[in-house]
Every structure is written in C-alpha cells, then in structure tokens.
Amino acid sequence: MVAAVGYLAAAAPVRAADCAPNPPAGTPSAAAAAIEDRVVAAWLPNLQHRDGSFADYVARPSEDKRDHYGPAMLGAALVLYGLRTCRPTVTHAGLRAIDWATKHLPLRNGKLRTIVAFENVALAVAYEEASDRLAGDAVYAQVRRDWEGRLRHMRYEVYGHHRAFYNWYLVETLTVAALLRSGLHSTVPGAILTHPEAARARITNYLNTTVLQSAMFQITHFGDQEVLLLSDAPDNPPAYHEFSLALFSKSVALLGPDAETSARDVLDRMGRATWALMAPDGDVSWFGRSQEQSWTLAMAAAGLLTTSRVKGIDPPDAERLRAAAARALLRLSSPDYVSARFGLWIAPAFTSASIGAARPGLDPYAAAASYTGLTMLGLEWVAEDLNGALPTPSVGIGADEAVLGLRLGHTPGSFIVLRKGPVWMSVKQAPASKSAYSKDLRYGEGLNGLEVLRGGVWDRILPPRPKTAADEAQPAGPVVRVGRAIGRPVGHALRVVGEEIVMQVDYETTSGRRVALSRKVQYQPTACGVQLSFRAFPNEEWIYSVFFSGGVHRVGPDAVADSTQAVSARGPHVSLAPSPGSFRSGQHARLFRWRVETGHAHGAYVSFTVCASGLPTP
The missing domain is CATH 2.70.98 (Beta-galactosidase; Chain A, domain 5)
Incomplete structure (x- = not known):
C-alpha cells in the first residue's frame, strides 16, 4: 500500500536563509529544476510507502524488487531538492527513504551484495551535502543515528577487483570522497573511516594516476586535442562514459587541491569526448546497455558543468562543455521523457506504449525508483551548479560542426x-x-x-x-x-x-x-x-x-x-x-x-x- 502518512515526528521548517533563489529562466539550472518539480509533484506522496520505500512501476506485479538502492538514491535526491527549494515535506520524504535504506542492507544468502556500492554513494553524498543544513530538524534528529552508523560501517566493496577500469570504481571513489568530508570518524575494523588518511591516499592515487594509466590506450585526437572515452571497455556503452564523467568530476571537486593536474587533464579529455560524441538532438546513449535512459542525460549535464568549473580548463573548452550540458537537458525536457503520471519516464519507450509492452526493451535491473533517483541526483547537481545558472553559450557541440569525424576509443x-x-x-x-x-x-x-x-x-x-x-x-x-x-x-x-x-x-x-x-x-x-x-x-x-x-x-x-x-x-x-x-x-x-x-x-x-x-x- 502506498500512503502519504509518515511514521516520523513532525519537524521544524528548514531555515529560509538556507534556501536557494530560483535559477534564472532559460538556463540549464532552470531546465533541470523544472524537470525535478514535475517528478516531485508526481512521486510525492502517491508513490512512497509508509515505511519510506517507493513503488516501482517498471517491475511486474509478481516480481521481486529489481534493485535495492532506489530508496537511498531517490531519498538522497529528494533531501537535496527539498533543502534547495525550502520544501520540508519533500526533505522529510527523502529522510524517510534514507531511514529505510540505512536499516535494510542488500543481502543475499546472508552476504552483502556489491550493489550496496550504489546505496553507499547516495547515502554518503547526501550526508556530506545536507547534514549541516539539517541541523535542528526533528526528522533528521530521528534518522541521524542510524544514518551515521551506516556511514561509519561502510567498507570498500569494489576496489581491488582487478579490472583495468570499471564505472563502479568511480562510484566507490565518490563515496570515499564524500565520507572524508562528512566530519565523521569510525573505530569499526575495516571501515573506510577507521583509516581516513589511508582512504584519502587511495582515492587520490586512483584519480591522479591509476585512471589515466588504465585508460590511456583509449585516448584519440580531435585535431590537436586529446579526447578520452572512459566507459566500460572493451564494449564502450556511451551511457557509462557519461556516468564516469559525473562521478569523476564530483570526486575531483570534493578532493579540491588533492586532485592534481593529471586528474583535471583526464576530466578535460572526458568532457571533450562527450561534446564530440553527443548526437545533434543531445542523445548520449543510443547504443549499448542503459540505452536512452533518462539518467544518462542528467549525469552528462552534471558532469559537463562540474568539469567546466575545474581549474585549468580553457575558457573556450568550458563554453563548449556548458553548451553540451544544455543540449543534453533539452533532450531530457523533450516529450520523449515527459510522463503525466510519473513526471518523468526513465526511458522513452514508455511514452507511447503500456509499461508491460515497453519493459522488455530495458535491462533487467532497470527500476523506477533507482533510475528516477539517479536522474534526480544529476539534475540536482545541475540546479545547484554556478555555471548552470549562466546563459547557454552560443557555441555548439561537435555535431554542429560543418564537418566532424572522430573515433572514440581503441578497443x-x-x-x-x-x-x-x-x-x-x-x-x-x-x-x-x-x-x-x-x-x-x-x-x-x-x-x-x-x-x-x-x-x-x-x-x-x-x-x-x-x-x-x-x-x-x-x-x-x-x-x-x-x-x-x-x-x-x-x-x-x-x-x-x-x-x-x-x-x-x-x-x-x-x-x-x-x-x-x-x-x-x-x-x-x-x-x-x-x-x-x-x-x-x-x-x-x-x-x-x-x-x-x-x-x-x-x-x-x-x-x-x-x-x-x-x-x-x-x-x-x-x-x-x-x-x-x-x-x-x-x-x-x-x-x-x-x-x-x-x-x-x-x-x-x-x-x-x-x-x-x-x-x-x-
């Protein structure tokens, strides 16, 4: 049963001084915020259960949950959205979802599943961004102990799996970067926060050195500029280049001075790749898994805008990245993704067909709450981005060039x-x-x-x-x-x-x-x-x-x-x-x-x- 009733105590409103002004009209931030507004209006309170979890319109009625990280991911996005817009009811809905996630680990046969990495990044990022602003909130006070306890117990789940590169490594890198900025400490044996300096050294080495070493063979050239497709080789689904761009850029932003020039150069090359590979209509995931899914566009826009603010990026490059971010959001704002019932479809196939007819065209792990949450998190990063509030530059993307020919990758x-x-x-x-x-x-x-x-x-x-x-x-x-x-x-x-x-x-x-x-x-x-x-x-x-x-x-x-x-x-x-x-x-x-x-x-x-x-x- 889905219900609007919350099981947590009523709370004091979020402080008005903390609320952000509405993004300027016609900017990428405004486009992102408008999509989020539709999603929130559709999902709350109709699609949230009493226990804080969410309904999944993608799953069959008799099907077990397609994933486990929907409450954490969508909950994190709702908390950040509610704080930005001064809507405590939304923030508290997000906190209820996070509370569910902190108490329900994804176990299989008594063992923790590696999919927990996606819950971890959502819980860590939301805490790092929101905990200070939630001080004094009664609902936060009730969920805080379990939330912080979950963070203090987080361990490395995917590092060391011996693949040259995998987008999950960046999921865990961002988790660690957010944990290190949380102000929390741990005494739990094997936990990331038990040895924070070792954790910092590990992820800085990964961003500054390991990624480039493992992906250097994928570098190609556009004129005299290097371009890097950083996806899951050897098959290179472009959706996961966009995910990697967003995760890498947010990690670099959180590390600050610890992110060296080499890491920023990787970001620069990755941003150029998105600018070059993007289809004229803004599409970034026309082939491979996660084909045409909404989160690919939101994460592309978020990664491009964050990268455009990285120290050392040339102004012309930054303008091109901002233009590509706007193009991705233009596609995400198109009728292909608009849903009167859910605010946003996670893929365009649902737009003109029943859910049952569209479902087989998606990956078996695709789910409504998790992928709506991923989309919302990317959009929230765009809505909060300083460069997202600037007018879209007049420069185009690679596909707008009169003549363009570029190879991406070497596998x-x-x-x-x-x-x-x-x-x-x-x-x-x-x-x-x-x-x-x-x-x-x-x-x-x-x-x-x-x-x-x-x-x-x-x-x-x-x-x-x-x-x-x-x-x-x-x-x-x-x-x-x-x-x-x-x-x-x-x-x-x-x-x-x-x-x-x-x-x-x-x-x-x-x-x-x-x-x-x-x-x-x-x-x-x-x-x-x-x-x-x-x-x-x-x-x-x-x-x-x-x-x-x-x-x-x-x-x-x-x-x-x-x-x-x-x-x-x-x-x-x-x-x-x-x-x-x-x-x-x-x-x-x-x-x-x-x-x-x-x-x-x-x-x-x-x-x-x-x-x-x-x-x-x-």
Missing part, C-alpha cells in the same frame, strides 16, 4: 561519429565481446546512429537497435550468405577517410569459421542519409536487416520505408521481406524488422542506402 567496441552537411552518423567497429551482450543488437557493429537536418531541425532517422538475447536476432549487418553459411561482420579496423567512414571487416559464422575476409565497407554521407557499399564476390548473397519504428510499406521493387526512414538496395535480384519477431528498445516499445537482400553477386559492387523518408535517394 573493438570503438565507434566513429561523423558529420558532413545535413548528415550525422555513428558507426561501431565490432559487436560486444562479453558473452552477456554478444547477442544483444544494442551492441551491434556497423551503422547504429543516423540523424538528418531538415528545415533547421535534426530528425532521427535510424531508430536505436533493440535489446535482444541468445540467438533470437541475426545482426543487422550486412551479413553474407555463402551456400548455407551465414557470415556475421566483425570489424577489425575503423577509420575516417576523407569525409566517409571505412571499416575493414571479416565475416564469421557462429562457430568462428570465416567465410569472407578483410572486406572494405564504406559508409558515405549522401544528401538524404548514408550509403553502405562494398565489393561482392561470386556466389555471395548479402542481407541487410532494417528496423522501423512505424508502419512499413514497399517503395518500388528495391526499397522499403516508413514515415521516417527509407532503405533501398542496389545489386543483383533485390528482394524485400518482413521478418518475424518481437523487437523493443529503450526508445521504442515496438520495432518492425525487414530483410533487404541481394541475389548471387558476380563481382559487382553492392550498396544499401538509408535515407530520411521523402528525400530523393541517390
């Missing part, structure tokens, strides 16, 4: 973003290498993003690919059929050549047998979109799978289209056919798959063209 999961004239595209080198995602089309190789500028507005032409598992979906490809063998593309080189993208590809069966070697696939911008072309050899048939978001119809003998996207082929004996299956992504609760095929080639060039519907095809 098989690397990708290139390219802008030429009215076309922006993204091409990924290889599918996921981790077994958990190797069959997931969200990680698929090849063309995975396409936007076209029409009438001064960027239209998304290529819908984000669906979440898939096992063998339920053949790669988008193009794939090659030789006899009965299907060769799936695995890129081993990807580069910008002139004003196009060129990928060297081997085609392998699921058993690893190569049926075509070192083929050159060209991705050439056209006036309406992109043309993929390559040399075909005798006895080869080529198949390109296309996903549409709307009703599909044939357009002549060699093309198929919906209201957004038109796909055509040139080659021998082109055929078009719908494919069975149910496909969903973080953007769309229903996608329609078509196969565009050529017959046996005889040494001719084959091409597939993806265009904006209604524009002439080359």
Whole structure:
C-alpha cells in the first residue's frame, strides 16, 4: 500500500536563509529544476510507502524488487531538492527513504551484495551535502543515528577487483570522497573511516594516476586535442562514459587541491569526448546497455558543468562543455521523457506504449525508483551548479560542426561519429565481446546512429537497435550468405577517410569459421542519409536487416520505408521481406524488422542506402 502518512515526528521548517533563489529562466539550472518539480509533484506522496520505500512501476506485479538502492538514491535526491527549494515535506520524504535504506542492507544468502556500492554513494553524498543544513530538524534528529552508523560501517566493496577500469570504481571513489568530508570518524575494523588518511591516499592515487594509466590506450585526437572515452571497455556503452564523467568530476571537486593536474587533464579529455560524441538532438546513449535512459542525460549535464568549473580548463573548452550540458537537458525536457503520471519516464519507450509492452526493451535491473533517483541526483547537481545558472553559450557541440569525424576509443567496441552537411552518423567497429551482450543488437557493429537536418531541425532517422538475447536476432549487418553459411561482420579496423567512414571487416559464422575476409565497407554521407557499399564476390548473397519504428510499406521493387526512414538496395535480384519477431528498445516499445537482400553477386559492387523518408535517394 502506498500512503502519504509518515511514521516520523513532525519537524521544524528548514531555515529560509538556507534556501536557494530560483535559477534564472532559460538556463540549464532552470531546465533541470523544472524537470525535478514535475517528478516531485508526481512521486510525492502517491508513490512512497509508509515505511519510506517507493513503488516501482517498471517491475511486474509478481516480481521481486529489481534493485535495492532506489530508496537511498531517490531519498538522497529528494533531501537535496527539498533543502534547495525550502520544501520540508519533500526533505522529510527523502529522510524517510534514507531511514529505510540505512536499516535494510542488500543481502543475499546472508552476504552483502556489491550493489550496496550504489546505496553507499547516495547515502554518503547526501550526508556530506545536507547534514549541516539539517541541523535542528526533528526528522533528521530521528534518522541521524542510524544514518551515521551506516556511514561509519561502510567498507570498500569494489576496489581491488582487478579490472583495468570499471564505472563502479568511480562510484566507490565518490563515496570515499564524500565520507572524508562528512566530519565523521569510525573505530569499526575495516571501515573506510577507521583509516581516513589511508582512504584519502587511495582515492587520490586512483584519480591522479591509476585512471589515466588504465585508460590511456583509449585516448584519440580531435585535431590537436586529446579526447578520452572512459566507459566500460572493451564494449564502450556511451551511457557509462557519461556516468564516469559525473562521478569523476564530483570526486575531483570534493578532493579540491588533492586532485592534481593529471586528474583535471583526464576530466578535460572526458568532457571533450562527450561534446564530440553527443548526437545533434543531445542523445548520449543510443547504443549499448542503459540505452536512452533518462539518467544518462542528467549525469552528462552534471558532469559537463562540474568539469567546466575545474581549474585549468580553457575558457573556450568550458563554453563548449556548458553548451553540451544544455543540449543534453533539452533532450531530457523533450516529450520523449515527459510522463503525466510519473513526471518523468526513465526511458522513452514508455511514452507511447503500456509499461508491460515497453519493459522488455530495458535491462533487467532497470527500476523506477533507482533510475528516477539517479536522474534526480544529476539534475540536482545541475540546479545547484554556478555555471548552470549562466546563459547557454552560443557555441555548439561537435555535431554542429560543418564537418566532424572522430573515433572514440581503441578497443573493438570503438565507434566513429561523423558529420558532413545535413548528415550525422555513428558507426561501431565490432559487436560486444562479453558473452552477456554478444547477442544483444544494442551492441551491434556497423551503422547504429543516423540523424538528418531538415528545415533547421535534426530528425532521427535510424531508430536505436533493440535489446535482444541468445540467438533470437541475426545482426543487422550486412551479413553474407555463402551456400548455407551465414557470415556475421566483425570489424577489425575503423577509420575516417576523407569525409566517409571505412571499416575493414571479416565475416564469421557462429562457430568462428570465416567465410569472407578483410572486406572494405564504406559508409558515405549522401544528401538524404548514408550509403553502405562494398565489393561482392561470386556466389555471395548479402542481407541487410532494417528496423522501423512505424508502419512499413514497399517503395518500388528495391526499397522499403516508413514515415521516417527509407532503405533501398542496389545489386543483383533485390528482394524485400518482413521478418518475424518481437523487437523493443529503450526508445521504442515496438520495432518492425525487414530483410533487404541481394541475389548471387558476380563481382559487382553492392550498396544499401538509408535515407530520411521523402528525400530523393541517390
């Protein structure tokens, strides 16, 4: 049962002198605050239980909780929001959620689960930012002992897991940085606060030295400037670059002078990467896990603004970072994420479909309270940011450059973003290498993003690919059929050549047998979109799978289209056919798959063209 009734005593109002003025209209801070206002109005009191926890609209009725850190994360965001806006009822709702979290550890078979790292960072950050301002509050007085007790018992949960880099390391780094500024001490054996100087040395070394050493191989160049994609290698889902940017920047801000020039240089490179990879419409998570989720945009904006204030950042770079933050918030403010019932959808797929229909397009751990909380925390950091209250600079993002071509990363999961004239595209080198995602089309190789500028507005032409598992979906490809063998593309080189993208590809069966070697696939911008072309050899048939978001119809003998996207082929004996299956992504609760095929080639060039519907095809 959900109820507005609180079990804690009434409290004195927060001091008015502590309240922040409303952010100036038209600024990123104002945009963030407006989204938060909608979320708070929707969630409180309707979606909070008597015990302080929250309802989860994503989970099935019979499903156990999808995560455990929703009360801590959303509670932390509500406390900070309530203090900033002088709304004690919101602050106290957040404190009730935090009280639940401090008393309910995420255990499995009697052992603490590593997911506790996300509870820890929420509880530590909220305490560090809010404890002084909560002095004298009666509700805080009731929850304080358990809250501080939980903080004093926190241990390292993920450090030392022997991965070169993982975003969870930065989750724990920010936890430690916040604990060190909390004013608390501990005598609990093994707790972080029992040896604060050792903890400080550990995280400063990690930020100042270890991150760069472990990620240096991912550095690429945009002109004479270095760019660093800091995601979970080797597959590089861009959502986790944005999460890493936010966590790294907040940690550096909390460490102050202990964060050396090397750490600030890493931030500078990471900020440039976000500025460069961001799609024209502000999207930062069109492929990979956490695809299109709301928190990716909020964390991108928060990380960019915090980085723009870092000592040593050149003013032109700072302006570009602020412009990118505003673009991310513009997307998050769009109808794709607006929910009349919940204030904000955690992914656009819920906007035009039932919750049950949209759910399969999300990761199994995605949950309403935790991801709304992550989004709210990022937005609150933006609302409080001094640079967020400044007008948006007139400079653009990387996708606004007339010509842009940049590779991000050096692993098989690397990708290139390219802008030429009215076309922006993204091409990924290889599918996921981790077994958990190797069959997931969200990680698929090849063309995975396409936007076209029409009438001064960027239209998304290529819908984000669906979440898939096992063998339920053949790669988008193009794939090659030789006899009965299907060769799936695995890129081993990807580069910008002139004003196009060129990928060297081997085609392998699921058993690893190569049926075509070192083929050159060209991705050439056209006036309406992109043309993929390559040399075909005798006895080869080529198949390109296309996903549409709307009703599909044939357009002549060699093309198929919906209201957004038109796909055509040139080659021998082109055929078009719908494919069975149910496909969903973080953007769309229903996608329609078509196969565009050529017959046996005889040494001719084959091409597939993806265009904006209604524009002439080359």
